[in-house]
Amino acid sequence: MKDLFDKLRERRGPLGQYSKQTHGYFMFPKLEGEISPRMKFRGKEVLNWSLNNYLGLANHPEVRKIDGEAAAQYGMALPMGARMMSGDSNFHQQLETELASFVQKQDAVLVNFGYQGMVSAIDCLVDRHDIIVYDAESHACIVDGVRLHMGKRFAYNHNDMESLEKCLQRAEANVKDTDGSILVITEGVFGMSGVMGKLKDIVALKKQYNFRLFVDDAHGIGTMGATGGGTGQEQGCQDGIDIYFGTFAKSFALIGGFLAGDENMVEYLRYNMRSQIFAKSMPMPIVIGALKRLELMRNHPEYKAKLWEITNAMQSGLKKAGFEIGVTQSPVTPIFLNGTIPEATNVTFDLRENYGIFCSIVVYPVVPKGIILLRIIPTAMHTLADVEYSIKAFSEVNKKLKAGEYSREKMAVI
Numbered sequence: 141m142k143d144l145f146d147k148l149r150e151r152r153g154p155l156g157q158y159s160k161q162t163h164g165y166f167m168f169p170k171l172e173g174e175i176s177p178r179m180k181f182r183g184k185e186v187l188n189w190s191l192n193n194y195l196g197l198a199n200h201p202e203v204r205k206i207d208g209e210a211a212a213q214y215g216m217a218l219p220m221g222a223r224m225m226s227g228d229s230n231f232h233q234q235l236e237t238e239l240a241s242f243v244q245k246q247d248a249v250l251v252n253f254g255y256q257g258m259v260s261a262i263d264c265l266v267d268r269h270d271i272i273v274y275d276a277e278s279h280a281c282i283v284d285g286v287r288l289h290m291g292k293r294f295a296y297n298h299n300d301m302e303s304l305e306k307c308l309q310r311a312e313a314n315v316k317d318t319d320g321s322i323l324v325i326t327e328g329v330f331g332m333s334g335v336m337g338k339l340k341d342i343v344a345l346k347k348q349y350n351f352r353l354f355v356d357d358a359h360g361i362g363t364m365g366a367t368g369g370g371t372g373q374e375q376g377c378q379d380g381i382d383i384y385f386g387t388f389a390k391s392f393a394l395i396g397g398f399l400a401g402d403e404n405m406v407e408y409l410r411y412n413m414r415s416q417i418f419a420k421s422m423p424m425p426i427v428i429g430a431l432k433r434l435e436l437m438r439n440h441p442e443y444k445a446k447l448w449e450i451t452n453a454m455q456s457g458l459k460k461a462g463f464e465i466g467v468t469q470s471p472v473t474p475i476f477l478n479g480t481i482p483e484a485t486n487v488t489f490d491l492r493e494n495y496g497i498f499c500s501i502v503v504y505p506v507v508p509k510g511i512i513l514l515r516i517i518p519t520a521m522h523t524l525a526d527v528e529y530s531i532k533a534f535s536e537v538n539k540k541l542k543a544g545e546y547s548r549e550k551m552a553v554i
């Protein structure tokens with residue numbers, strides 16, 4: 141029999157297998173300094189397009205002030221214990237009420253971590269008689285939640301309403317005899333492509349099929365909809381979303397998240413979601429910090445307007461410069477280039493070292509072989525000059541990529 145740790149030494153995982161060559165540069169890079177479009181990477185200033193600080197709240201003076209004051213006043217421990225046992229507070233309840241109103245729902249429940257909250261909510265909402273129908277390109281937290289499900293699950297082709305309908309027909313036929321129900325899960329904004337889930341079309345299917353809709357709006361909250369209420373608000377179908385998930389890890393620039401919906405469903409989650417009832421309550425400074433961020437989002441629509449000004453300039457500028465950016469409908473801006481994985485590492489190196497641009501680069505297996513995806517996240521803190529400079533740099537780099545310059549030599553990185 142093999143020792144478990146010996147086995148792990150041989151089997152490093154899809155990303156871990158490259159850790160020796162990539163650690164500290166391509167993987168686990170350290171961005172230092174205050175969170176902003178200009179941060180330090182390995183001692184040099186870079187123009188940073190890689191953080192989901194969409195509205196620029198991470199380093200907002202009022203946010204920094206309240207975070208510090210709340211930590212000084214309450215410490216990071218309070219309240220101790222799970223909410224259900226000893227860890228509730230008026231601030232936790234106030235935040236839930238305000239979040240529910242922000243996303244136009246009756247009630248909301250906090251989760252300490254977005255990912256775990258999603259997994260746990262899926263686990264908690266369905267039993268083995270129920271069927272989950274979900275978008276095939278769903279985020280890992282949805283996939284993992286579905287993995288916990290003891291009953292049937294059907295994945296429909298990404299954003300393909302015909303495929304969804306077929307799954308719903310199969311699911312309805314299956315639940316007929318089991319007394320089961322159907323839960324459809326999708327994302328508001330898909331984080332790699334920037335494309336919105338077809339929420340309005342899915343909601344329209346409720347006229348024909350009996351299901352509840354769960355939307356992970358991690359990238360949509362704060363960025364989409366007239367008041368930042370999310371992708372359902374953007375598409376005019378927020379009412380049709382039965383379970384709404386928002387994370388604090390992006391527009392809020394914090395950690396944690398929440399689930400919202402009608403008060404019965406939320407009450408059920410509050411008393412049954414294992415990731416919350418068997419875990420310590422969210423620390424007070426996080427709760428108070430979230431309240432401040434929410435207040436800023438509500439009172440300063442100009443942050444979202446600025447985010448979209450930068451987003452529109454970046455996306456239209458890239459298209460004008462001849463770049464393929466897919467069909468994004470959100471601030472998430474993918475740039476699709478053609479090249480191998482070694483070329484992708486050289487592109488990254490050139491961008492960081494010679495152009496001072498830091499962005500995430502995604503390669504196979506996340507995108508098909510031969511594609512290099514530069515993932516650009518505009519924020520309200522960027523300037524039009526940043527956009528202009530970056531498009532020029534991307535154009536130069538793409539010219540070199542097409543000329544084969546990045547395949548000739550392997551750039552010494554680390």
Ligand SMILES: Cc1ncc(COP(=O)(O)O)c(C=O)c1O
Nearest residue numbers: 253254255279281331358387389
């Ligand atoms: C679509 C989506 N869902 C869920 C999560 C997880 O959220 P958190 O970072 O708050 O755990 C993310 C964040 O990466 C995400 O992009």
